[in-house]
Amino acid sequence: MKSTGGSDDAKRRAGEAAADAVDAGMVIGLGTGSTTAYAIEALGEAVDNGLDIVGVPTSFGARQRAIDCGIDLRGLDEVDGIDLAIDGADQLVRETGVCLKGGGAAHSREKLVASAAAELHLVVDDTKLTDTLDQPVPLEVLPDAHTVVADAVRSLEGEPTLRAAANKDGPVVTDNGNLVCDADFGRLDDPALLAKRLSAIPGVVEHGLFVDYTTAVSVGRSDDVSTTTY
Numbered sequence: 401m402k403s404t405g406g407s408d409d410a411k412r413r414a415g416e417a418a419a420d421a422v423d424a425g426m427v428i429g430l431g432t433g434s435t436t437a438y439a440i441e442a443l444g445e446a447v448d449n450g451l452d453i454v455g456v457p458t459s460f461g462a463r464q465r466a467i468d469c470g471i472d473l474r475g476l477d478e479v480d481g482i483d484l485a486i487d488g489a490d491q492l493v494r495e496t497g498v499c500l501k502g503g504g505a506a507h508s509r510e511k512l513v514a515s516a517a518a519e520l521h522l523v524v525d526d527t528k529l530t531d532t533l534d535q536p537v538p539l540e541v542l543p544d545a546h547t548v549v550a551d552a553v554r555s556l557e558g559e560p561t562l563r564a565a566a567n568k569d570g571p572v573v574t575d576n577g578n579l580v581c582d583a584d585f586g587r588l589d590d591p592a593l594l595a596k597r598l599s600a601i602p603g604v605v606e607h608g609l610f611v612d613y614t615t616a617v618s619v620g621r622s623d624d625v626s627t628t629t630y
């Protein structure tokens with residue numbers, strides 16, 4: 401699994417803080433990435449100790465992790481809503497909870513699960529915090545559309561880069577069989593407006609800007625963790 405950002409201790413504290421918020425009987429969205437992996441691990445331990453929950457994974461990786469931890473799983477179409485989704489982020493404005501996701505190319509299903517959830521609890525280490533988002537925005541793109549989407553990104557004054565695979569010749573292919581375009585717009589002074597414009601581009605399955613989804617954030621540091629609610 402790709403591991404980005406801060407220390408493993410910081411990620412573990414954040415993941416465990418979110419797992420602590422889970423109650424018996426809940427349906428839990430299981431996010432993707434190295435920080436959420438700690439939440440899944442903590443939930444697996446709680447399940448071993450008798451906690452009764454159902455998980456809805458957001459990616460192949462999250463599903464594998466949850467299976468390894470003994471968590472009972474369902475698809476999104478098999479549950480009647482989600483009580484709480486736990487997920488990571490690549491960059492986050494703590495004041496507002498607005499964040500960028502998609503570093504693991506799973507943001508479409510992550511957003512789908514977050515939108516079906518009553519609450520979205522993000523888990524990050526403190527290296528992810530910023531006052532203004534400025535990292536490239538991941539766009540999951542239909543393969544046939546990648547040049548058209550790149551042109552649309554340029555027309556919004558962004559710089560598109562097709563994400564290359566690390567251990568394969570050619571591009572990253574998502575769990576849904578699509579490609580990822582990382583669209584660099586520099587500082588995002590109006591993320592809500594950009595989110596609307598990106599959603600309107602034909603061929604974009606989903607973008608990694610999460611505006612108005614976050615209900616809580618646990619920020620881990622090497623020696624403590626703090627949680628903000630929205």
Ligand SMILES: O=C(CO)[C@H](O)[C@H](O)COP(=O)(O)O
Nearest residue numbers: 433434435488502503504506
């Ligand atoms: O959005 C994501 C995957 O698409 C991840 O949640 C995000 O990349 C954070 O991952 P990590 O906790 O490993 O830094």
